[in-house]
Amino acid sequence: MSSTPRKEQIIETAARLFSQRGYHATSMRDLARELDLKGASLYSHISGKEEILWLILERAARQFLDAIEPIAASDMPPLEKLRAAIRSHVRVVTGDLAAATVYFHEWKALQGERRAQFLEWRRRYEHLLQGIVEEGMAAGVLDPHADPKFATLLILSVVNWLYQWYRPEGPLSPDEIAERFTALILDGLGARVGEETADAAYQTA
Amino acid sequence: MSSTPRKEQIIETAARLFSQRGYHATSMRDLARELDLKGASLYSHISGKEEILWLILERAARQFLDAIEPIAASDMPPLEKLRAAIRSHVRVVTGDLAAATVYFHEWKALQGERRAQFLEWRRRYEHLLQGIVEEGMAAGVLDPHADPKFATLLILSVVNWLYQWYRPEGPLSPDEIAERFTALILDGLGARVGEETADAAYQTA
DNA sequence: CCTCCTAACGAACGATCGTTCGCTTTCTTT
DNA sequence: AAAGAAAGCGAACGATCGTTCGTTAGGAGG
Numbered sequence A, B: 001m002s003s004t005p006r007k008e009q010i011i012e013t014a015a016r017l018f019s020q021r022g023y024h025a026t027s028m029r030d031l032a033r034e035l036d037l038k039g040a041s042l043y044s045h046i047s048g049k050e051e052i053l054w055l056i057l058e059r060a061a062r063q064f065l066d067a068i069e070p071i072a073a074s075d076m077p078p079l080e081k082l083r084a085a086i087r088s089h090v091r092v093v094t095g096d097l098a099a100a101t102v103y104f105h106e107w108k109a110l111q112g113e114r115r116a117q118f119l120e121w122r123r124r125y126e127h128l129l130q131g132i133v134e135e136g137m138a139a140g141v142l143d144p145h146a147d148p149k150f151a152t153l154l155i156l157s158v159v160n161w162l163y164q165w166y167r168p169e170g171p172l173s174p175d176e177i178a179e180r181f182t183a184l185i186l187d188g189l190g191a192r193v194g195e196e197t198a199d200a201a202y203q204t205a
Numbered sequence C: 001c002c003t004c005c006t007a008a009c010g011a012a013c014g015a016t017c018g019t020t021c022g023c024t025t026t027c028t029t030t
Numbered sequence D: 001a002a003a004g005a006a007a008g009c010g011a012a013c014g015a016t017c018g019t020t021c022g023t024t025a026g027g028a029g030g
Helices: A006-021 A028-034 A039-044 A049-073 A078-095 A097-105 A112-138 A148-165 A174-187 A198-204 B006-021 B028-034 B039-044 B049-073 B078-095 B097-105 B112-138 B148-160 B174-187 B195-203
Strands: none
Touching (some): A006 A028, A006 A049, A006 A097, A049 A097, A049 A112, A078 A112, A097 A148, A112 A148, A148 A174, A148 B174, A174 B148, B006 B049, B049 B078, B078 B112, B078 B148, B078 B174, B148 B174
């Protein structure tokens, strides 16, 4: 019988509540009630409310970094790196949607050292992604005229917004979503010259 | 001497504080202090905390809708519609960054009827944008093989994420940002076949 | 000058917040 | 069964929350 340790239950439940109502709108008593406990009992397992938030954010940040670091350091072709980075990002978000929502929404509730540490991880992640984009441009597989900062921002927009609309019961699997993301980011939405419908496109233009 | 009415000052200041700290982390006394008032004095002008949030969100939602409705209803070519919609969205976000931040971040604090009304506006906005995308596909200027829902989601991701990184003192004007958004959404980041030669020819001109 | 009206105020209300304390219950180990 | 540790609890703490109340200050219009 593998019973999840209480501390893990607390973190998981807190991630769910924080993602639904927000950190400040969730009280310790709310959290306790969800676990059939009284508020005071939580303090047998954690030191305070902010520690719970920190544990959620720390794990999420590590998941993002642990996923992209080996990709960025590998010797894959640049386009494969980008594809793998997008796929891993989507997997982290969809793998724990509640934690990802807290990651994007509630980090501002952190204070002092923890907040600085979080932002440093976030910055590092974005920097690694931008490095992959720049490799792609240098290799000529990404548009060399694009601004790498802006291009990275576009990719981050698409993959970061995912937590806002993804639902596990939706029609697309995480990897399918990642595949479509990559295709749209690379090729865009515009009708392509030379496609089957190119004739029609030209005629209406 | 045009002195801004107190109520407007309250709403503006609240938008700034809510966008920085969040709705629940901003107390009425915090808000009052920012206006050199005491907490009780706010209630001469507003009925309660949630009304302030509502006024911010209502205005923001109306700005988004007022901007896209005439565009969607116009007889512009589909591509121009999309370009105009993206530009107007970017203008709304950049025109009042604090309000836009509250719009995207703090609407969950609304309850009951107001929450439902807000979501209805949001849904209508996204529906209008999707209509523009579908027109573009029908006219053949947007990839007819793309899923219109997914394509709209991609556009929304890019323009909605803007509030996360836009700073008025940044190098790009709102219209420049919109122009780059449109270009990247249409053409993507991938290097185009035959680009180098065509580009070399153009660069000499 | 006097009267209104509005804006601002000090004080207080009940509620709830995160957290602590000492005690009891439950589980583990021998 | 005894002993020790871990987990949970009731009660309470000081702080702060949104809000209300009765009153005061100050300017506008007569």
